[in-house]
Amino acid sequence: MQYLPNILFVAILVIGIGFFVKNLGKLRRNILLGKEVDVNNNKPTRWRNMALIALGQSKMVVRPIAGLLHIIVYLGFIIINIEVLEIIIDGIFGTHRIFAGLGPVYDFLIASFEILAVLVIVAVVVFWVRRNIIRLSRFFKPEMKGWPKKDGNLILYIEFVLMLLFLTMNAADYSLQQMNAEHYLQAGSFPVSQYISELFGSLSLPNLILLERTAWWLHIVGILFFLNYLYYSKHLHILLAFPNTYYGKLGPKGQFKNLEAVTKEVKLMLDPDADPFAAPSEDTEDPSKFGASDVMDLNWVQLLNAYTCTECGRCTNECPANQTGKKLSPRKIMMDTRDRLEEVGKVLDANKGEFKEDGKQLLDDYITREELWACTSCNACVEACPVSIDPLSIIMDMRQYLVMEQSAAPSDLNNMMGNIENNGAPWPFNQMDRLNWSKES
Template structure:
């Protein structure tokens, strides 16, 4: 009874902190500008099914892709086991699903194989990150917390799987000794190799070890639940809404700013009254482009929380490959760090955001990074969960030009040429058709 209460307490504490953190992130994401993703529902579900559920873009890099799918499938399937643990914990039962008989044996066996797969994949990932030190996993934006975060996740996953297998190993020892409560249930293709580790224990020792591993496993899972939304690992949840709200247009299509269209229409309209007062609008006029994180759409902020810092974008970026400062991954990380900071300050101020004189563009992301982008969309194509770092880069250029009139001199010249001659170079518009006389 005490253990059931303890379990309930542990479970509700975990869920409470998880829910609290989700609330904060939700408010942060919702502080972004409007974006309408309510259209094309069937296509959206299909995209989510293909890209997130089906891991459709992961195997573009075969080693990482296959390993990732192992962990993903392991994570999803082993959650069936978590369901049993929850019921056992709350009602004081032991292996409540064992009445399923052969099906139960099959399930337990497959969990064990998957647990082994997860361990192998995590070890490979750990080695790639720390031993082989692949360029995209050791770049400078990962120094410190991002790199530690990644390693914590890998180590915890291995520990959880080891606890799960040890729990099964000690359970099967208890079963074979005919100990109280330990009904014969499950087959243990992997954990049977761990039996020698625990077979020296007394009956009480085996039961204590089995219970200990059970508690360690579930407590670990709940701790992980609380940890995940503070971590890049949050992609395990956000990948689903993020891919649902994927850009469904051709990726070369950049949005037309509605506010600009209104002004251009007015300018082109011969009937327009130049002295008419501006129509009343709600609140101050929106800024052109993006200077700070709340100028982004909620979808872009969602993308920043979804990013798991894999760096496929950066490793495909031609600017980054040729040694420029730009790293699309860093654009996403900076965006998330900034909206986090704003969110924390807002929460501390009772929901009111007091400007702190800083901004995403300038304090986190520099002009040099933005001007290195060739808008080639390689980062968008490379992202396994359809994030667009390029969208943020181009939106920030809009702020640089339209709010601050800041551009490299040659870009200003290009603008002037287009304005004066209708071409980015200084050729007279009248000579545009001259080539037709040379065919």
């Protein structure tokens, strides 16, 4: 019976981490359903982007208040993990405050954690007010109904409760230290919880121990729950922001990639030594599908983008098409891509890793053609994203499919391309008549 709490703790820890690792495997599998793309160039720039954007939060502080509050919550998540490490060691070996031997350093760490926990609580409350009382418009777009709206609030509640449990645990521990309770050695500095402990002045020693142990267990179980909740939440960006910024686009934002199959055809047409009537060699591969109609047609970086989306809405807020009432929302493009990818993943799970056609695709079933053609390709969404997500690349790939596979471009665009083909210009005038305007007096 003496080691029962330790055994129970190890069991909970193994189950929690095991389930998380299993979901990470599914996440990796789903992302790698995308096409291969070479993103290993210019590594120093990629490392710098990751350090500045993901670690340094450089694009978050463009909006100073929200950026500062986000940095506080972010630091809370990163730094308090040191305290989580101590809890894990204590839970496995039955110790209490195993790092107390660090002396003044430990006192400083605990004091820092407590101050940071209070700041996180303040930031979470402000974020909740912005969502539910001020009701910022970008949090109430059509795509933010149902689960996305609940998820945004639920994550705030989880963070709030975890910080309260941490402070309650410390406050009870502080009281027990003052009472010289057995097993509760004098360690740590408690600039916040020492005042909270005054609320527990009427509790007996056994009740204080029960309170401290309850808060301790709920805190670590809550953290394991939060860890596994990430896979189902927009807060997956806590983990994926780092690889996503590393693999982000480095070229000019207005530069679009050329299709290899089309490039080969053009080069063949321009080659004076090429025989236009020659039959293709036997080893010549058929041209691949042009553009994208489903998630498997996108590359894996685009699928990583979809999972990394924070649903913050900065992209949609900056989108000129959305501002003028068009259906397009870059945030919805990313959310739809992720939802379709998750649906494909469930099909794979149900068929032991084999994908069987389910009669659906990203185009039409999730993203409409009206949304795609509303985009002005201005790159405002790409510039606004705090974690280097590129919704425009998905839009352009799906447009490419519509034009080159289905000849389904809007009539105005078809007219323009027809004029370029026939007249060498986008206007419906014969080349011989172009200068007629100059003869008019």
